[in-house]
Amino acid sequence: KSFPVLAWFILAPAAVHAQASITGLVKDTSGAVLPGVTVEASSPVLIEKSRAAVTDGTGQYRIVDLRPGIYAVTFTLTGFSIVKREGIELTGSFTATVNADMKIGVVAETITVTGESPVVDTQSVRRQTTIDSDTLTSIPTARSWAATAVLIPAIVTQSGATADLQVTPQMTVFGGSGGRANEGRMQVDGLNTGASLNGGGVSTYLADIANAQEVSLTTSGGLGEAEVGGPTLSIVPKTGGNAIKGSFYEAGVGGGMVGSNYSDALKTAGLATPGKLLKLWDVTGGLGGPIRKDKLWFYFTARTEGQYRSIPGIYPNKNAGDPTKFLYEPDTSRQAQGAESWTVGTIRLTLQAKPRHKFNFYWDEQIPCNGATYTRTVDGCRTPPASGKVIGALGLGGLTATTSPETSGYLHFGQRAQQVTWSAPVTSRLLLEAGMGTYLSRWGPVDTPGNPTRSLARMQEQCTAGCAANGNIPGLFYRSANWATNWNGTYTWRASASYVTGAHSMKFGLQGGYLVDDRRNATNDLNLQLRVNNGVPNLITESFLPYDVHQDTRYDAFYAQEQWTHARITLQGALR
Template identity: 40%
Template sequence: MVKNIAAGFWAGVLLCLLVPASTFAQGGIAGVVKDTTGAVLPGVTVEAASPALIEKVRTVVSDGEGLYKIVDLRPGVYTVTFTLPGFSTVRREGIELTASFTATVNAEMRVGSVEETVTVTGQSTTVDTQNVVQQRVLTRNIIDDVPVGTKTIAAMGALIPGMVASVQDVGGTGGSSGQTIAIHNSRNGEEQLLQDGMTYNTGNGRGGGFSAVRANEASTQEIAIETSGLMAESELSGVRTNVIPKEGGNSFKSYTNFRYGNHSMQSNNLSQALKSRGLASPDSLDFIMNTTQGFGGPIRKDKLWFYTAFQRLRSDTRVGGTFYNLTPDKPYYTPDKSRPALDGQNEGDGNLRFTWQINSKNKLNLFHQLDFNLRHHWYQGGCTATMPAPAPPPSPEACYTDRVIPTYLSQVAWSSPVTSRLLLEAGAALTKRNFVQGRPGTLGHTGDQGITPWDQYSYTENRTGFTWGQWRQPIGFNDSYQYNTRIAVSYVTGSHAAKAGFTFYHAGNLNTFELSSNGVTLQLLDGKPSQVTMYAVPQAFEETMKANVGVFGQDQWTVKRLTLNYGVRYDYQNMYVPVNQLDPGPLVPTRNTRFDPVYNVPNWKNVSPRLGGAYDLFGNSKTAVKASIGKYLEGPNINVFAGRANPARNTRTSTTRVWSDLNGDFLPQCDFVNLGANGECAAVQNPDFGTSIPQTRLSDDARTIRGYNWELATSLQHELRQNVTLSVGYFRRWYGNLIVTDNQRVTPQDYSPYCITAPTNPSLPNGGGYQVCGLYDIAPPLRSATDNVIKMAKTFGTQKEIYNGVDVAANVRLAKGILVSGGTSTGRVVTDACFVVDSPQGSAGATVAIVPGLLNCHVQPPFFTQVKAIAVYPLPWWDIQTSGSFQSIPPVQIIANYTATNAQIAPSLGRTISPGAGGTIANIPLVKPGTMFGDRLNQTDFRVSKVFRLREGKRFQAFFDLYNLFNANPVLQYNTNFSIAGPPATVASPATFDWPVPTLILQGRLSKFGFQLDW
């Protein structure tokens, strides 16, 4: 496999070096040149020079309308020079350029000698009157000066108004793995991670959470975060981040950053009110340490530069309310209150980049980065995330260990300004990741105590979701890779910036799974044995992205004050399932099944138009009215979409059976291979367990029709005064070609209606005691009947998911390094799936109807407002600087899933409820989604620093950070299982409290200290 990957990658590299490529989200300078009478001047030579350019200068010529454009400029400070025989030379200095921003630089030339030079020094424009892309740029001073714990893209991007982060971080306690950001109801899984314009996600997924490669803060010059209005270069919508790496330079430079904090530096924010609601103890820090170093400079001045960087993160987090188990090999949990569970993280990376100016027309960049990640008890984003949400964290012996190594990213990028109008660029990238999950004490994590033997059972209390003894689900090995290329040609005149290009993406993913205790886990209900879950391990599943090809063309056309942005993109995506094999296992001793390849799952061909315009309202480049609309495609993960068509993955690999513990020893006395009733076990819930009969497949429509969303973005941007900008925008996103799952073996007529009476509880609407109707139960003979087909939702009805919102943002940059940036974002998502596929009840989620039906099928929450701000303020004395950030985030939603017994249901149903995965019980939604919410989150982070200026230009900065300055304790997560206060459970130790029970709050105020050395 590796050999084929390498061969394909280097073939792509060769292809890229022979053909032109796209601009990789660099900046640009554009404007118009006139004489003193206002007449336009064609033929003016315009030069942009900066130390950021290894080639020193880029040159273009104004067109017949006096317009010019210079594209593909790296972030930096530029001097723009205008020359024309018969006119005095004009020089504009101090033009500060950021990634993906086009600065307007106009010139007025007077008659005179070329040797006469008129120098104009002024601030750069802050309103982009050319591009319709909505973006924020994390410049180097923001990365360095604003207090952010781990400085990941997600942690820093979370400070942008409207951005929704998957983890609310306090000083780095949120870790750095698997974090995602989304905006305006974009999909987390479609966050695009780019470096030099090429994606570096791993092969098993498209979005930001699917990358073990982290942007190294030392080697990053800037990060451009584009949020809407993406043009035809982009297949997907949502958040698109592009890392602009440091290249080195003509002088040697070094960067060192160190940050540290520990448990004694964190305040306790657990109030008595939270204790009385059932939160035993919150998550807290044990220790955290970040070390980052970078160094770069010339190998040969103006010819060959290098930059290398290394970073390391070590941290342990104390998992709130979870402790080591004194009896890990027993059917009960005995917490050791002196030993809190730890979520340990040990990760780092190192990279090396070369920038080679081969000649005046050819530039080459080479980059390689190697990452590693070792997680000792991977709670956050690992075993907790894969528990039924939001179950409490499991006991340490029941939380797996994770090792991600090797993971690497290799890139090559080439550019060639053939003429002042023709630009050729190319790039190729390869990412590979291996990770393996194992029981605690394995995979190199030694010294752990309380580890259970391989044959120890896993116990889960279904009422609370708490697990101990052993991990409850299969875990194993993942091998994924992807390589991609980008090729394009740009032709730029003064009034046009046309670009056409090609992208290619190929990826593969292999998953294997094992489970201790011979594939059997045990579940209790209120401390009593309830059921057995059986897994047909070992399992191995493989899917491949054969090709994801995009061909695009786009143009920026400036007509007086109006710049049109328009383009079109054609995408072809083809996945397939190679040969898969399921071998014999403890519960399937006779299984030995080979599955033939499945092709064209899917085979999508799509055309996506993009249109936008930016209008310079007053012609002074200080006010721009912008609008854009575009169609964007769904970006499914390989092992999710193609996985639905993988016959091996869709066999019945698990089932449950009711367990009656007749002798009271909490150990099932059964022959598990015998699927019929025997000993203490009833017959399995699904008799297809372990067979080669697939349970799910794709319809022809799902294979050929791709999901999409349309996005409309409008905004007004105005420069109130020099370096003070205000913008207001309206955004709308709506999804189409949504899919549903249709069980071919059942119909809506196979379900019987019933009602229950909600429990009495003051936290429920109107105190509870109301009737909950619209509930349905499947006919008992059909409970295990499964033949799922993925179909288009429009086959059954109209499914809607629509976001509407308004953002207001301000950006202030004043003299002496003063910076204030922030704003508000107000919006909501309305979903509707009021039609029937199988069950008339359906199943509504927090924002999207998971299964269409008639119960709670229209979700329309209120509008909520987000407030975000960052600030940097150097004090006027002693080189002391203050900085900070503020986030005010809408509250989390509260829902209540009530476990109703047969005794409560049967009188209304008229029969015994069909035995399901949990026996004769049903989960009932007591609260309509979008109607109940918890506490609003307000978080303030603060830094004070002192700069010491050393000899030879060295700069040492010591800083002290306070995260969650006011020690706020808003609830971030509730246990959705409805409960009524009672005595401690007989087996799982946590007591039962009145719903809603908080399970996670914002971590308490954390102090950290550190330093940064630059020279």
């Protein structure tokens, strides 16, 4: 069901992607406005070197779709001296107002005006917080988008936003301004990387914050191109440049650096052994530069991160894989562990195909290794250590304080983001843009390689206290695992045309998406789960597994928006 919404002075959500602008008024020394002035914005961050506009009949100009960076603005008109303003810093969707007073003179004469870069956006009601790359590399927090979002006032995150988990991917939903908790959107270069099972909002996508040009979070003030009423977190990746530049970041925590609040009271309450962070790491590097100067740039990143933990109160099951045994018998000589790691590689290419046609290509491949094979003789991304300690999955419905290690899962199927965008300033007033992207992922956990428990029924302890028969662990699952093979596909696209004069800025566009959510749930070959009370069976549950679930949906949206500036008044409106 679709319906149009008309809004004036709209205080709605974020724009689809960060597009900074420079605007202003040009006059002569008598105060009369000057139409026909050529205004050029140049910066090293532009592969095309500069963007230009011409003042309209009111003496106003506007240059849109500018990347974050430092700009110089030059004003040129025959019969007048050239005026140049340097050091204009643009971030996010900020609109910098740069006015100029031109005096009669020769074009060969250049007047350079110095002053502070504009810090107040006087032409938009958008509320946006932008964190640039220098700040991102200096703040003491995990290099994840969830860890960055919690630093911004008015943003409320849920699930996985705790500091000790931010180094590994989590399905962290967020919202703000009193809206739905899962209404937030996470984007890379204006295209969603959200999972279809969450409506395309967020996912476990591991954005490389350490190698981002900037991160912007907009809480209100978008127009017709805004999809929802919640906040949008937009990540702008680095694009390279005409010079070779790189970066490196490493962080880690060892077991000896972690304190413990384990006490006799907790031990008396039933926690036999505490959980402990054994190892945590995050290493990332980036390198960018020209393949061909002013024509083709690249930026490549590589990253590895993960963690190892001991699981509180859980030990390997001596009876695991034995069809004649129906109880959990803990091997207290070794505590169960969990393992989770990711290997990530990203490449971004920027191509100036023709003077007015620019393309961006983006490919991000992310491979997890969560859990381990059941034995060292089975091939997999990780095998148990020689000591025989059992390693299970973390954070994916796997090994917890109420699951025996043989019930844990495994994940070695990754996720991928792909994007291509195109922009063409056809004239100084007409800008055309288009882009499409995909976010694809397999998630689980799946069946552990070498699993010897598939022919055994899964069991659950019902007893809530004094469960001596099953390690005194209330609610314990043991003996066999459940697993799933799930597929997520998010396909999004956008296209727009902007017509910009000095006083007017109009934009017409379309957005669309196709979301796919396929799932297959499985259990042991018997399709049975037994419930026991202190080891005594009292319930048998038979499941009809495996079964498949397929869900898909498509959405399309069209919008038109207008901004008109007259003197000190700016009016904005949109129809979607």
